[in-house]
Amino acid sequence: MPDSDSFTIEPSSSGRMLCGGCVPDGVCRLGVEPRDGMWFDVTCPRHWQGGPGVAHGGWIAAAFDDVLNTAALRTEPRMVTKSLSVEYLRPVPVDRKLAVLARIERHEGREWTVSARMTLGADTLATAHAELRTRRPDHYSRHEHWLAGLPLPTNEN
Numbered sequence: 001m002p003d004s005d006s007f008t009i010e011p012s013s014s015g016r017m018l019c020g021g022c023v024p025d026g027v028c029r030l031g032v033e034p035r036d037g038m039w040f041d042v043t044c045p046r047h048w049q050g051g052p053g054v055a056h057g058g059w060i061a062a063a064f065d066d067v068l069n070t071a072a073l074r075t076e077p078r079m080v081t082k083s084l085s086v087e088y089l090r091p092v093p094v095d096r097k098l099a100v101l102a103r104i105e106r107h108e109g110r111e112w113t114v115s116a117r118m119t120l121g122a123d124t125l126a127t128a129h130a131e132l133r134t135r136r137p138d139h140y141s142r143h144e145h146w147l148a149g150l151p152l153p154t155n156e157n
């Protein structure tokens with residue numbers, strides 16, 4: 001069986017680092033694009049619409065998760081999210097380029113505290129705070145070992 005912890009992150013042809021689900025498409029399907037430094041351009045695709053013309057809150061959380069990890073991945077190539085909290089301050093329009101500015105608040109050993117702000121023009125639409133962890137070297141193999149030990153589902157489940 002291939003070692004699930006030995007995968008390396010390769011930039012796509014656009015230079016963007018992509019999660020496993022987006023690698024086949026070569027683009028970030030969440031609509032997150034790194035800009036300069038800790039700035040990111042984010043655009044909510046219309047298929048993530050919640051209310052009319054506005055983003056589903058789950059997309060906003062996912063976009064923050066991606067931005068915050070991508071910011072930390074510049075220093076540490078193995079990250080995982082431990083907690084994420086989002087404040088939804090205003091509805092977020094779909095199909096509009098928004099700006100997100102990330103910030104590393106604290107980094108000590110495996111522990112990271114990070115935050116970000118999503119804006120359109122001068123207005124803040126949402127903010128996020130997260131705790132990240134540097135992944136332990138056996139993170140995925142340990143997960144697979146745990147999963148393999150579970151009973152297989154039956155038709156009654």
Ligand SMILES: CCCCCCCC/C=C\CCCCCCCC(=O)SCCNC(=O)CCNC(=O)[C@H](O)C(C)(C)COP(=O)(O)OP(=O)(O)OC[C@H]1O[C@@H](n2cnc3c(N)ncnc32)[C@H](O)[C@@H]1OP(=O)(O)O
Pocket residue numbers: 009017018019020065066069070073079080081082110133136138139140142143146
């Ligand atoms: C999705 C991955 C992407 C990879 C990146 C690739 C491409 C990058 C390219 C483009 C950039 C885009 C980037 C986007 C990235 C998105 C990031 C995510 O959304 S990550 C997904 C959501 N998060 C989780 O799935 C964490 C699940 N939680 C945990 O694994 C643990 O709770 C953890 C590591 C957060 C705990 O960290 P502690 O520092 O607080 O504590 P400790 O000592 O490590 O573990 C404590 C206990 O947690 C369990 N635990 C920890 N790790 C485990 C594991 N691997 N399997 C099973 N249980 C585990 C065990 O019970 C352990 O206790 P005992 O050591 O047994 O006493």
